[in-house]
Amino acid sequence: MIDLNGLSKSFGPRTLWQDLTFTIEAGRMLALTGPSGSGKSTLLNCLGLLDTPTTGTMRHQGQDITRLSPRKARFYRRDTLGYLFQNYALIDNATIADNLSVAVKPVRTNRRSRPTLAQALHQVGLAGRENDIVHRLSGGEQQRVALARLIVKQPALVLADEPTGALDLDNTHMVIATLRALADTGCAVVIATHDPTVRDLCDSVLQVGTTTHPNPVKEITAA
Numbered sequence: 001m002i003d004l005n006g007l008s009k010s011f012g013p014r015t016l017w018q019d020l021t022f023t024i025e026a027g028r029m030l031a032l033t034g035p036s037g038s039g040k041s042t043l044l045n046c047l048g049l050l051d052t053p054t055t056g057t058m059r060h061q062g063q064d065i066t067r068l069s070p071r072k073a074r075f076y077r078r079d080t081l082g083y084l085f086q087n088y089a090l091i092d093n094a095t096i097a098d099n100l101s102v103a104v105k106p107v108r109t110n111r112r113s114r115p116t117l118a119q120a121l122h123q124v125g126l127a128g129r130e131n132d133i134v135h136r137l138s139g140g141e142q143q144r145v146a147l148a149r150l151i152v153k154q155p156a157l158v159l160a161d162e163p164t165g166a167l168d169l170d171n172t173h174m175v176i177a178t179l180r181a182l183a184d185t186g187c188a189v190v191i192a193t194h195d196p197t198v199r200d201l202c203d204s205v206l207q208v209g210t211t212t213h214p215n216p217v218k219e220i221t222a223a
């Protein structure tokens with residue numbers, strides 16, 4: 001779905017990663033791992049067109065998206081991407097329903113059928129909670145709202161930055177199970193993570209850093 005070719009990123013003299021050449025495939029979950037400061041979030045930012053790689057190209061279904069104009073990049077994010085963050089990134093003083101509606105309203109998509117808000121909330125264990133105000137929810141519940149937002153939006157690509165960093169094991173498994181369900185509908189999922197539990201539940205792992213490997217993506221095979 002997204003082909004990266006010879007991608008590198010430097011800030012001044014410092015190179016974070018280089019020679020990344022691989023394909024992010026629809027229906028699969030890719031973990032980005034590597035030490036703090038290795039450039040995982042920066043790679044997510046490049047994939048989300050919030051930053052630009054120093055060299056190389058990114059193609060989405062054949063279309064070069066490496067250096068889109070700000071306007072086209074905005075449309076791309078609106079129509080193609082879903083985000084998941086450690087700090088949930090919700091509108092705190094709005095209801096759950098409002099948070100979900102905002103995410104889905106302007107999106108133009110060819111996807112045939114989208115789940116309703118009620119179905120999405122049911123899927124994440126928050127059935128009937130449409131009118132709850134977000135800032136009164138626990139951290140785990142807030143991340144469930146962020147997941148429901150992805151379920152109603154049905155993006156082609158999900159970019160997740162440490163989405164389980166503030167969660168207990170139960171909620172971590174809920175996050176991964178929901179992302180897996182999205183992947184099963186054809187969505188590509190990329191997760192920057194320090195968590196070995198999350199890494200091992202993905203289909204493949206990219207160790208982010210300056211070391212050049214002939215094939216940087218390692219497949220995870222069941223033990």
Ligand SMILES: Nc1ncnc2c1ncn2[C@@H]1O[C@H](COP(=O)(O)OP(=O)(O)OP(=O)(O)O)[C@@H](O)[C@H]1O
Pocket residue numbers: 011016034035036037038039040041042043192
């Ligand atoms: N705009 C910028 N200008 C200069 N340096 C930057 C900029 N953005 C990020 N960096 C640096 O790039 C490095 C990689 O940052 P990044 O947040 O991508 O790492 P990370 O692997 O996601 O780290 P962590 O695991 O701690 O979240 C850091 O040293 C950061 O300070």
